Structures are given as structure tokens and as C-alpha cells.
Amino acid sequence: MRVVKADEIKEAVKKLVMDTEYFIPEDFIEAIKKAEKTEESPIGKEILNTILKNAEVAAQEQVAYCQDTGYPVFFVEIGQDVHIEGNIKDAINEGVREATKEGYLRASLAYDPIIERKNTGDNTPALIYFDIVPGNKIKIMFAAKGGGSENTSRQMMLKPADGWEGVKNFIIKTVANAGPNACPPFTVGVGIGGTFDYSAVLAKKSLFRHIGERHPDPRIAKLEEELIEEINKLGVGPLGFGGSTTAVDVKIEIAPVHIASLPVAVNIQCHAARHREIEI
Amino acid sequence: MSDVKRITTPLTDEMIETLKAGDRVLISGYVYTARDAAHKRMLEEYEKTGKLPFDIKGQVIYYVGPTPPKPGQVIGSAGPTTASRMDKYTPKLHELGLKATIGKGWRSEPVKEALKKYKAVYFAAYGGTAALLSKHIKSVEMIAYEDLGPEAIRKLYFEDFPVIVANDIYGNDVFQQLEEKYRKIDLSKLPTYCI
Numbered sequence: 001m002r003v004v005k006a007d008e009i010k011e012a013v014k015k016l017v018m019d020t021e022y023f024i025p026e027d028f029i030e031a032i033k034k035a036e037k038t039e040e041s042p043i044g045k046e047i048l049n050t051i052l053k054n055a056e057v058a059a060q061e062q063v064a065y066c067q068d069t070g071y072p073v074f075f076v077e078i079g080q081d082v083h084i085e086g087n088i089k090d091a092i093n094e095g096v097r098e099a100t101k102e103g104y105l106r107a108s109l110a111y112d113p114i115i116e117r118k119n120t121g122d123n124t125p126a127l128i129y130f131d132i133v134p135g136n137k138i139k140i141m142f143a144a145k146g147g148g149s150e151n152t153s154r155q156m157m158l159k160p161a162d163g164w165e166g167v168k169n170f171i172i173k174t175v176a177n178a179g180p181n182a183c184p185p186f187t188v189g190v191g192i193g194g195t196f197d198y199s200a201v202l203a204k205k206s207l208f209r210h211i212g213e214r215h216p217d218p219r220i221a222k223l224e225e226e227l228i229e230e231i232n233k234l235g236v237g238p239l240g241f242g243g244s245t246t247a248v249d250v251k252i253e254i255a256p257v258h259i260a261s262l263p264v265a266v267n268i269q270c271h272a273a274r275h276r277e278i279e280i
Numbered sequence: 281m282s283d284v285k286r287i288t289t290p291l292t293d294e295m296i297e298t299l300k301a302g303d304r305v306l307i308s309g310y311v312y313t314a315r316d317a318a319h320k321r322m323l324e325e326y327e328k329t330g331k332l333p334f335d336i337k338g339q340v341i342y343y344v345g346p347t348p349p350k351p352g353q354v355i356g357s358a359g360p361t362t363a364s365r366m367d368k369y370t371p372k373l374h375e376l377g378l379k380a381t382i383g384k385g386w387r388s389e390p391v392k393e394a395l396k397k398y399k400a401v402y403f404a405a406y407g408g409t410a411a412l413l414s415k416h417i418k419s420v421e422m423i424a425y426e427d428l429g430p431e432a433i434r435k436l437y438f439e440d441f442p443v444i445v446a447n448d449i450y451g452n453d454v455f456q457q458l459e460e461k462y463r464k465i466d467l468s469k470l471p472t473y474c475i
Contacts, residue, residue, distance in 0.1 A: 066410045067347050067358050067410040067414075068410075106348070108430070119431070148361065173470055234463060237462055242462045270408055
């Protein structure tokens, strides 16, 4: 049994959160550079270039890439041979709290959705999904999920008879409706199957996959490629000012499903593609 | 896209008349920040007292909730937030003399109508490029609702803050125009059952 102290988790989370807010993942930067070469619209090209500059300045000056420093979402996989000394939830929240204060991040959470909507002041409580896995390590995946793109995400309970055509149309319509509001170029996370709620979790988790990394099942990989092509025909373009780069990637995750159901969830990720993972 | 126009706030009807959707504009002068919570409170107070926390005539509202400044910074990262969340409040503010708003994304039909009726424009700034945009903000002053934290109303001084006219007084919409130009798919053929 390996012992990990909660304080070690707190420190790791604090650094993880700050790094995520300042440094956009290299695979996303590469995808934008590639898109800049193929983008048809002159203003689209200019915007992609501005996005690259923004990433450069944020990293150099270690300031938030976007003022919306997001809803802190964690996927934590705990090895079953790990003993955590202390409270892991408190440790994660304390890490977020300290990162918010010391990293000059915006407090973007409210205590309640419809009564007072008073700001919690420190970006806690974080949303944490736990999983138990074999081994003696702790994997912490963190996403800073901005409100603008999250607001345009959708879930739908389709009928099994709707099949892939129905799923595809729903995804394309969701991306078209997200349009300029959700700060394209997007990474489109898709969860198909599971239950109503689980489809959305799958969609969110899919966003951690590397840009260009296809689903291991070649049949699903083919559907991802089909969607990337269709979505980039929408014309939305960088930040909605028209063009051929609306999404740099589409990620599909699937799960077993009830014989009566076809849940599909689309989680839109803006160009502030802030996600990062560490292992303790 | 035309050449860059430079304007200084406050804005007049004559300046607004020269602005067309797609124009690139560099804004200098004072603007006010307000987003969801500030709009709600501002208009609730207006209902009760007939007053707004600042004189809105000729002014510009920037939809932003900045990050706190690091030592040595005037303001933290400060890019635009989604404008359509303020659509419920915007026509009334234009009626009261607001000349422009700055945000990202589409506006609703009632807002577009209000732009025509009260001679005002909606500017779009580049969403998510907050680290760059903050460099065009030279001073910050707290004006009202400090308890709202990032959502408080602040008075900012802009120097050549880059925007594009998204909706003008002539009914033009830059997003619609450019999206249609590059669209290679017939959206009307997609079934409407889902959204």
C-alpha cells in the first residue's frame, strides 16, 4: 500500500491549475498553426494568428489565456493500492483556491444558480469525478471549462431508429448553433450511449484526448473524420467571422446503452483548450 | 473588410452613422464594464429609482469580467464575453442613450432593431484573446457594485482597442454575411427535430 499525503495532492493541483490556465497544450497550438495554412478566409487566417500570439503572451507572461478561467473540472483516477492520508476532496479544492489567489485567476463560480448567484470568491467547489483503477498511482486530469462554450453544449435522447444519421445531424446542428458565441475553432467532444447523464460525462472526458488522436475502434474513427469534414463546411470559421476552420477536431466516446435509448451529448470546447493531466 | 477607423468615446449619432458591419475599428477613451449580474442589478435599480450608476449617454459598455491584475499590471486578462446573454437588457440601455456595446457572438433581433431605432452599434472583439486585449486597457476605476467582484462595473481607459463592427444601424450582420460566404452545406436540409 503506497501512502500519498493530501498536502502533496494539494500542491500538485495548485501547479496543475496554474499551468493549465497559462499554457495551451502543444497539440492544440500545432493544430492552429496547421489550420492557419489551410484557412480560406483572410480574416480567419488573421484570427488564427492572433490566437497563436495570445497563447504566446499568456505563456511568456504567465497570465490567464482567457479572462474566463473556467469551471474547474477534475477526473481523478485513484489506484486501488494507494492510501491517501487526509481528505482528497479538500486537498483538490484547496489547490484550486490557492491557484486562483496566487495565480490571479478570475472567481467564476456562484453558490447557487437561481436564488442569489453570489460569487464563491475562489473558484471552489470544483467538480470532481472519481474513479478507482488498478495500481498505486493517482492520475489527475483537469479542465478549466469556460462558460461561453459550455453554454452552447447540448444533450439529446434520440431514438435508436435515428441511428448515425440522427446523431450526426444533431452534432452538426449543435455546432452550427454554437457559432461565433462559443469561440471557434472548437474541439467537439461527443458522448454517445450510456445514460442521459453519462453521455455528457463521456463528451467532456473525450476532450482530454490529443488533437488528431482517433478513436481506437476504426469504425468510430471513421465517423469522427466524417464529422470533422462536415463541420468545417459550416462556414462559421475562426471566432465566427467566416471560414473553413470551425473545428480542429471531433472526439467521439461511446458506451453500452439501453435497448430503448440513443443518448448523445455534444460538449463544445472553445479555442481556450485548457486541459492538462498529471500523475502522482 | 475596410481600412481601420479610429474613434474616441463618447460616441455621437454622426460617428455611429459612419460605421458599417465589417469595419475594423480602434476604440480609444473611456468605456464601462458590465456583464450579467451588473445588468440585472442596474436595470432593477433603474425600475425603482429612475437612475443608473453612471451617465450612459453616448457611452460604450464592454461585456467583460477581467481576471485580477498581477503586480505591475493595470488589469488582468480582459477579453469579451458572450453578448447575447445581455440581450434582455440591451434595448432599454440603448433607449437611455447607450451608443455601443462590445462583446462576442450574435445578437438577437430585438437588439438589432434597437440599434436601428436608437442609432447604436454592436462591436465584436476577438473572444478568448484576453491576454492580448488587456494591453489596450490603460486604466481601471471601480464605479459600482464592488461586491460583484469580476462582475462589478468598472470604468476603463482604452487605447486603440481593436474591434469589428458586427451589427450596424443599417441592419447588417457581419457574422451572418461571412458565415454564408464560406458555408458549403445546406443547413435547411438538416432535420429540425433535435434543436
